[in-house]
Amino acid sequence: MRQRYLALLSMFASLPAMALTFQTRLENIEWKVEGDKFECRLIQPITDFGSGAFVRRAGEQAVFRLNAYNSMMGEGSATLLAAAAPWQPGRGDINLGAVRINRGHVLFNSSQAQAGSLVRGLLEGRSPLVRHYSSSGGLSEVRLLPVKFRQAYGDYEACTAKLLPKNxxxxxxxxxxxxxxxxxxxxxxxxxxxxxxxxxxxxxxxxxxxxxxxxxxxxxxxxxxxxxxxxxxxxxxxxxxxxxxxxxxxxxxxxxxxxxxxxxxxxxxxxxxxxxxxxxxTPEPEKTAPAASVINPASVS
Missing domain, CATH: 3.30.1330.60 (OmpA-like domain)
Incomplete structure (x- = not known):
């Protein structure tokens, strides 16, 4: 009996850690465009996680930013990929290199070259994918989907056309x-x-x-x-x-x-x-609070 128990423990220990995947359901996918003359953002909310966003400031090319409400990813390095869709047989994922996961709501900003590759991948039906292994071997993945991307990207380009030439x-x-x-x-x-x-x-x-x-x-x-x-x-x-x-x-x-x-x-x-x-x-001068009214106790009957 003891030998069977030890064998079961050995089997479970050899299994890979469970992967934790964040991805919005297909029917709920949306892309939002926000911006002004200073910055344009193309955002996909990610259910129970946060959002992925392409952010372009005036005078610069876009970067890809991963935002989290309460990230379960630890600090460290992650891999950024332009992942092939399951309905694209024969196409492998494109490894775009490492990104550094930080604390706080903004987990990372990609390089401009990585963001450009992600945009080209989305236009081809690929998914931005962030893959992170914890120190204990646990796997976390965050995936954006290319659904409805092309139309939103047109609106995003219209926003970037109005950016100032410099920040x-x-x-x-x-x-x-x-x-x-x-x-x-x-x-x-x-x-x-x-x-x-x-x-x-x-x-x-x-x-x-x-x-x-x-x-x-x-x-x-x-x-x-x-x-x-x-x-x-x-x-x-x-x-x-x-x-x-x-x-x-x-x-x-x-x-x-x-x-x-x-x-x-x-x-x-x-x-x-x-x-x-x-x-x-030049900072605006601080507004002084109005003087408090003083009541003379002697005048109160």
């Missing part, structure tokens, strides 16, 4: 060059400034500009300081012509004091003739 991190700091040595804005400078102006118009929380004018070391210090001031003024005038108030602009000028590169060649001196532009969000 805040990309547009926040820009060097406006004066390679010819003068104080006039050239065509490239106007293009770069217009991108910043368009962003500020779309995001009213970005409401302050700091301008730092610079020169090379060709002239004397007084001349260089004046050149850097007039270049900064030219940039300030462009912002004012496009709706900014002078109170939103801080203007500084430094002459040759802070070169970007050494003034050791004509090309380097051209780089140093510039205005550094920085956009900032």
């Amino acid at each position: 805040f991190e990309q547009v926040r700091q820009t060097q406006i060059g004066f390679p010819g040595g003068g104080i006039e804005l050239d065509a490239q400078a106007r293009i770069n400034l217009q991108v910043m102006v368009d962003y500020m118009k779309a995001d009213p929380t970005v409401n302050h500009v700091t301008l730092d004018g610079h020169s090379d070391n060709t002239g004397n210090r007084l001349t260089n300081r004046d050149l850097s001031r007039r270049r900064a003024l030219a940039v300030m005038d462009y912002f004012k012509e496009n709706g900014l108030q002078e109170s939103q602009i801080t203007l500084r000028f430094h002459g040759e004091q802070y070169p970007l590169v050494r003034n050791s060649s004509a090309a380097n001196r051209a780089k140093n003739r510039r205005v550094s532009v920085r956009l900032d969000r």
